[in-house]
Amino acid sequence: xIDIMSALESIDSLLFSISRALCTPFAVFVQIQxxxxxxxxxxxxxxxxxVRNREIRQMKKSMKDGNPFAFLSHDIHDLEHxxxxxxxxxxxxxxxxxxxxxNLHNWRTQLTSLYGGPLEFLFIVDSTEDPAYHxxxxxxxxxxxxxxxxxxxxxxxxxxxxxVHNQLVGVEKMHxxxxxxxxxxDDVRLHPGSxxxxxxxxxxxxxxxxxxxxxxxxxxxxxxxxxxxxxxxxHADDFRTDKHxxxxxxxxxxxxxxxxxxxxxxxxKRLITxxxxxxxxxxxxxxxxxxxxxxxxRKQTFVLESxxxxxxWIMNRALFSVHCYLSWGFVSxxxxxxxxxxxxxxFHFKHISAEEHVLNPNGLRLVGCLVxxxxxxxxxxxxxxxxxxxxxxxxxxxxPPLSLSAYNWCLVFVAMVVDNFLYPxxxxxSHFSQSINWSGIRYHLRNGKIHKxxxxxxxxxxxxxxxxxxxxxxxxxxxxxILGTLSRSLANWRQPKKYDV
Numbered sequence: 001x002i003d004i005m006s007a008l009e010s011i012d013s014l015l016f017s018i019s020r021a022l023c024t025p026f027a028v029f030v031q032i033q034x035x036x037x038x039x040x041x042x043x044x045x046x047x048x049x050x051v052r053n054r055e056i057r058q059m060k061k062s063m064k065d066g067n068p069f070a071f072l073s074h075d076i077h078d079l080e081h082x083x084x085x086x087x088x089x090x091x092x093x094x095x096x097x098x099x100x101x102x103n104l105h106n107w108r109t110q111l112t113s114l115y116g117g118p119l120e121f122l123f124i125v126d127s128t129e130d131p132a133y134h135x136x137x138x139x140x141x142x143x144x145x146x147x148x149x150x151x152x153x154x155x156x157x158x159x160x161x162x163x164v165h166n167q168l169v170g171v172e173k174m175h176x177x178x179x180x181x182x183x184x185x186d187d188v189r190l191h192p193g194s195x196x197x198x199x200x201x202x203x204x205x206x207x208x209x210x211x212x213x214x215x216x217x218x219x220x221x222x223x224x225x226x227x228x229x230x231x232x233x234x235h236a237d238d239f240r241t242d243k244h245x246x247x248x249x250x251x252x253x254x255x256x257x258x259x260x261x262x263x264x265x266x267x268x269k270r271l272i273t274x275x276x277x278x279x280x281x282x283x284x285x286x287x288x289x290x291x292x293x294x295x296x297x298r299k300q301t302f303v304l305e306s307x308x309x310x311x312x313w314i315m316n317r318a319l320f321s322v323h324c325y326l327s328w329g330f331v332s333x334x335x336x337x338x339x340x341x342x343x344x345x346x347f348h349f350k351h352i353s354a355e356e357h358v359l360n361p362n363g364l365r366l367v368g369c370l371v372x373x374x375x376x377x378x379x380x381x382x383x384x385x386x387x388x389x390x391x392x393x394x395x396x397x398x399x400p401p402l403s404l405s406a407y408n409w410c411l412v413f414v415a416m417v418v419d420n421f422l423y424p425x426x427x428x429x430s431h432f433s434q435s436i437n438w439s440g441i442r443y444h445l446r447n448g449k450i451h452k453x454x455x456x457x458x459x460x461x462x463x464x465x466x467x468x469x470x471x472x473x474x475x476x477x478x479x480x481x482i483l484g485t486l487s488r489s490l491a492n493w494r495q496p497k498k499y500d501v
Contacts, residue, residue: 012346016359019343022336023360031366034333037326038373042380049384052391055276059394071395072114072193073200079116087117088179088203090195091236093170095124095163096186097439099131106189107139109399111147115195120175121149124166126156132186160254160450162441168251171239182233183257188215189281191395197277198233209270210234210261213278216388216402231280232261244268253449255306263312277395279388281402294426295437297419301427302436307448320431324424331421337367378409 021027062070073079092110111121123136136151143149152173157165167183174181180202182195198211211233238246244264254260265272304320307313340363347359382404389402430436435444444452 015343015346018339019363020360022339023362031333031336033329035369035373037330038377042377045380045384049387051276052387056391071397072196084116089118089175089177090180090182090199091174091178092121092182092184093167094184094186095166096132099135103186106187109189111143113190113195114192122170122173123151124154124170126154126162128153160251161443164250164254164257167257178236180233181236184231201275207271208273209265210272212274215282216279216392249308255443255450256303259303259306260308263308279391281392297422297426298430298436299438302430305430305445313448320427324427327420327423331417333370334417337370340364340367378413
């Protein structure tokens with residue numbers, strides 16, 4: 001008993017010492033910096049919420065003025081036949097890999113677009129053995145003469161990632177009169193007027209090089225469904241003429257289409273935009289495991305290892321450094337706060353006199369400041385999600401309404417902390433490994449480009465990482481676990497959704 005009491009005294013003494021050490025000027029700077037990061041995130045989300053809410057107000061005003069089709073266009077005259085027949089042709093290219101629980105519904109929303117101009121859909125798979133090949137074949141039989149859609153077998157990639165290869169094959173096969181090409185991921189749900197809205201923006205501003213958008217991730221209610229650029233529309237002639245070396249740079253060792261195109265846009269001072277209506281429901285797999293989330297995060301950090309020019313390499317290294325610094329700058333104050341709170345609790349329960357000065361009161365003041373900033377941050381995130389859910393419901397009036405009830409905001413907070421803690425670890429791992437397994441294919445980089453591709457169909461992964469899509473075999477049974485629920489929470493929070501391959 002005496003030994004236990006002595007051990008507890010030693011632990012308490014260490015706890016009080018750590019708490020006092022975390023009140024030194026440098027430690028205070030780190031904690032205040034964390035509060036500033038929270039407030040900057042809150043301000044960014046508040047700005048995004050304002051833009052989305054302005055779009056909602058415009059739609060409501062249009063409906064009040066007698067336009068029941070405001071979800072398609074604010075000006076009902078744009079929907080007249082004389083204007084619709086003038087719309088340019090659009091080709092939608094969808095590179096596919098595997099077949100998951102949400103894919104069929106997602107593909108239906110894409111095929112049932114209400115765009116009034118010439119529209120074709122190209123579903124691209126690498127082989128007939130892909131489960132997506134048979135699923136899409138059956139789907140296209142249902143639509144037959146209703147849509148212009150084709151299923152194309154691209155074959156395996158040899159000089160770039162499979163997704164980039166499928167996209168480039170799609171570009172080669174697109175209709176010669178198509179003016180725009182929309183590259184669309186297979187795990188996103190379109191709104192009926194999405195293609196029309198994107199095309200209208202491209203027509204309005206011909207200087208746009210890329211239009212992109214982001215997903216509204218929909219959790220299944222478990223802890224794991226909360227940490228994960230979903231599409232991009234471009235000028236078709238940019239690919240036909242290989243403008244700025246778009247095709248050359250993508251095909252020559254290109255791993256990430258998003259990063260490569262962003263680098264080309266930056267180098268040539270071309271415009272990238274994201275219209276306020278470019279928010280799409282993105283349901284996550286119900287059986288997402290932590291290992292699949294981790295591989296997804298690895299893929300997100302691995303894109304920073306791919307580059308096309310020296311300037312692009314410098315930019316990626318800057319992104320690498322800043323993101324890692326800010327991630328741990330966000331997490332560190334919460335770890336410090338745990339020590340402050342633990343020390344304060346031990347101080348209280350031991351009934352130590354305040355005159356003994358074993359605890360610095362500034363520690364709890366810093367904790368209080370962090371709590372306030374965190375609440376402001378979560379309220380801003382909640383408000384943005386609320387507005388995006390409302391916007392999605394207005395843009396898809398025919399679909400079952402989305403709800404905020406699926407979100408557990410305590411888990412969202414945990415996901416933010418865990419995700420930012422893991423990001424630098426994943427980034428460092430990606431930097432030193434220079435290889436990654438994605439959808440059963442291992443890519444190896446050298447000097448920022450793919451130089452070797454290992455296809456591990458027989459002994460590698462059988463499922464993709466977030467959508468639980470069957471890649472080569474039968475679908476596994478769902479397993480619910482704490483780690484699985486955490487991974488879904490992490491996947492839902494990670495919206496950068498930006499460098500998806």
